[in-house]
Amino acid sequence: MFIEISNLKKQYNNGPMALNDISLRIGEGVFGLLGENGAGKTTLMRILVTLMNQTSGLVNMDGTIINSKNASKIRCKIGYLPQELGLHPNLTIRETLDYFGILSLMSLSDRTKQIDILLEETNLEEHANKKIRQLSGGMKRRVGLAQAMLNNPSLLVVDEPTTGLDPEERIRIRMLLSKVSKGRTIILSTHVVEDVASICNKLAIMEKGKIIFTGSVPELINIANNHVFTKNVQNEAELIQFSKQHTITNSVYTSKGICVRFISDFKVEDSVTENSNIEDAYIYVRNLMDKKVSK
Incomplete structure (x- = not known):
């Protein structure tokens, strides 16, 4: 999986540029998007997962241009965990994942097999029959990651996955992302510097809609x-x-x-x-x- 972003711009209602001439190349592994709230990270990710159209510029994902015409083809390759994911409080973890699998048009046998794998990977196996309302914030984020990986995506996009979590849960989420990064591309958006230092192969720093650095962690240091x-x-x-x-x-x-x-x-x-x-x-x-x- 590779992503080539060329001269990407996004402007809302004739206001200031939310993205201002962004160009990046992202390959396999964990790529960090580091920046303060309002830097443009979420806007960039929403364009990458086809939830928003750019004002101008191109995004090439494995030879396919991201646009409305190719949206369904692109979405088959993508898993997305937004900063706020709505989960029904009265469903169990297993029911929640099954529901998302149905929305993704997965067969019953595929859903059952993949959910069992993901419950084990996210250390939620013994909690599978707990209702969402009974879960801690960190466990809800792990459920969110599991739903994002249901279709075994080539690209996993996660927005601020450790925000508001205690240190132990933050470490658990980082270890999980590192574990599932093999053979796929993960884009991690965060303002937590430690998240990037721990697991990212490369990163970009965003500031006011622009890229002000791109490279490896040692190059940044x-x-x-x-x-x-x-x-x-x-x-x-x-x-x-x-x-x-x-x-x-x-x-x-x-x-x-x-x-x-x-x-x-x-x-x-x-x-x-x-x-x-x-x-x-x-x-x-x-x-x-x-x-x-x-x-």
Whole structure:
């Protein structure tokens, strides 16, 4: 599976561009779309799964152009988990998956076989007869992933799958996505940096409808090398003053005052150069974009 996105634009009702000249190539594995709410991630995904038409530009999926004419052909290859998936509270997990299978025109034998496989893969086997209203948020997200994989899609698109979940459930969802990525393409939209760092082969950072970075996690981290520092400040008043001049990514209270981790284009007095991580790099790239826009 490959996806080639060329000069994609989306504009709502003559307003600002929700997507502004997006070009990407996405191959097999987990591809991360990282960005704040409103960056354009959901709009891009809704176009990819044929729920919305672009204003201009092309999307080529394995040699088929995504448009209204080819929508039914494309949808056979796609599984989609939106940020908000409506699940009937009085249906059990198994009944819910069976219902989605019926909507996908799957035969009874195919539904039964695939549901059994997915219940095992998502660790929901022992909960199969629980009603949706009895489930935790994390379990509901796993049910959502199971329904998205019912037709064994070549492309799985998931929107903010770990938002609002506790750390243990977030890890479980990430491990599940990594497990099912073999032999297919997964597009993971998130604003949680740790999700991308954990499982994505490549990623793109979106900001205000534009792509401001695309590449691997190590390539992103390298961009911020020699731009991440720590420095001790004496008190909160000094911390507030320092934050007006530099972008702070973390601060820790110690016996020597407050240890501040920050992004800067230059080394300041009494600071120590640190190895960058993906969170540092993400903030650094967004700062670079802001500086270009302000010029």
